[in-house]
Amino acid sequence: MFVVGLTGGIAAGKSIVSARLAEKGAAVVDADKLAREVVEPGTPGLAAIAERFGPGVLQADGSLDRPALGAIVFSDAQARRDLEEITHPAVRALSQRRMQEATAQDPARVVVYDVPLLVEARGSAEFDRVVVVHAPAAMRIRRLVTLRGMSEEEALKRVDSQATDDERADAADDIIDSSTSLASTTKQTDALYSTLVRLAAEKATLS
Numbered sequence: 001m002f003v004v005g006l007t008g009g010i011a012a013g014k015s016i017v018s019a020r021l022a023e024k025g026a027a028v029v030d031a032d033k034l035a036r037e038v039v040e041p042g043t044p045g046l047a048a049i050a051e052r053f054g055p056g057v058l059q060a061d062g063s064l065d066r067p068a069l070g071a072i073v074f075s076d077a078q079a080r081r082d083l084e085e086i087t088h089p090a091v092r093a094l095s096q097r098r099m100q101e102a103t104a105q106d107p108a109r110v111v112v113y114d115v116p117l118l119v120e121a122r123g124s125a126e127f128d129r130v131v132v133v134h135a136p137a138a139m140r141i142r143r144l145v146t147l148r149g150m151s152e153e154e155a156l157k158r159v160d161s162q163a164t165d166d167e168r169a170d171a172a173d174d175i176i177d178s179s180t181s182l183a184s185t186t187k188q189t190d191a192l193y194s195t196l197v198r199l200a201a202e203k204a205t206l207s
Contacts, residue, residue, distance in 0.1 A: 001103045002200035003111045003126070007118035007171075008133030009162050011143040013178030013185060017133050018114045020189045026196070027102030029095055031115040038090035039064050048086045053079070088121070108204035110196045119163040119171050128203065131192065132172035135179040137165055 006021070008014035022028045038045040041062045049069070050058055057069040073080040099111050115121075118130065135143075137159050144155035169175065174192055178185045 001099055001107060001109075001111050002128050002196070002203045003099060003113055004196060005118050005127035005130045006112050006114045006133070007116060007130070007168065008178075009135070009137070009140055009165070009168065010116070010158050011140040011148070012133045012135045013176075014114065014116070014133040016178065016182065016185055017131070017176055017189050018112065020186055021110070021112050021193055024190065024193045026110040026112045026193065027099070028112045028114055029098045029102070031091060031095065031113065034091045034094050034098070035087060038087060038094060043090075045086060045090045049083065052082055052086065084121075108197075108201045110193070110200045117162070119168050129173045129196065129199065130171050131174045131176065132168045133176045133178050133185075134165065134168070135177075139179055 004026075006014060006018055008017075018028055018030070037043075039049060040046065046058075046064055049064065053069060053072060057065050057072070059065045069083070073083050095113060099113070102111055103109050112131075113127070118127075141152065141155045141159055144150045144158065145152055148155075150158070174195075176185060176188045176192065
């Protein structure tokens with residue numbers, strides 16, 4: 001299958017691009033949604049988290065208490081690595097299954113893996129194409145403050161915790177500039193999709 005890694009810094013506009021690609025016909029697999037799915041009640045992932053971090057990370061109904069877990073892992077690097085060792089393999093396995101399901105009837109269908117921390121956590125080697133949605137860090141901070149109600153300090157902390165604009169650009173095969181207008185972002189995304197369809201068809205033919 002032809003798999004595109006879609007990424008971008010927080011508040012860069014990645015969700016807009018992802019939704020547009022889905023509208024055009026791409027199969028979009030959302031890493032954040034999968035990460036929630038693999039720790040739902042009754043899953044091996046949640047059981048492993050409870051065993052490692054204790055019952056304090058579970059709510060009364062048995063579901064994951066995300067703020068409680070976050071308080072632990074964001075202040076302890078080893079705890080964060082332990083969590084990643086539990087969740088990352090499960091997310092990878094589930095993502096592969098979803099991608100295979102999406103292309104079962106059409107091997108040439110474009111598959112988009114929407115993964116915010118591609119540069120930080122996964123790297124680009126496993127993807128046929130890496131697309132970065134870009135807006136300058138200063139603009140993203142303003143968006144977080146005005147659109148999401150964050151304080152400037154909190155917004156800066158969130159942006160600084162991720163890869164830099166240059167690091168994402170270095171990993172990109174294609175960059176969509178979302179810093180101007182929605183119309184421009186949509187136009188760029190449509191043009192990109194046409195290219196991806198052609199490349200996916202070429203790969204399917206070679207296979």
